[in-house]
Amino acid sequence: MGEKKSKVVWVVKGIGSDNPEKLRIYDNETVWDIKKKYASELKVRENEIQVTTDEKHLNNDNVLVFKELEEGDTINILPRASAGC
Secondary structure, eight states, X not given: OOOOOEEEXXXXXXXXXXXXXEEEEXXXXXXXXXXXXXXXXXXXXXXXXXXXXXXXXXXOTTSBHHHHOOTTOEEEEEEOOOTTO
């Protein structure tokens, strides 16, 4: 039907990364979809990833990231700290 809407955001992966990369997000993508994109790269399962911005934690996997982020925002993709570390 209609063309998907999209925005470009910046992604910082892991702790201490100073090399953000661009990511195009679409209006139907959820927080879980973002986690799936980065889980293998960070060598963790999807449920072990935390997605944050400077202002908020995107904790609900079913939330549409398109509605939560503005063009040019930066999101942080972090592995959650393991118990006992």
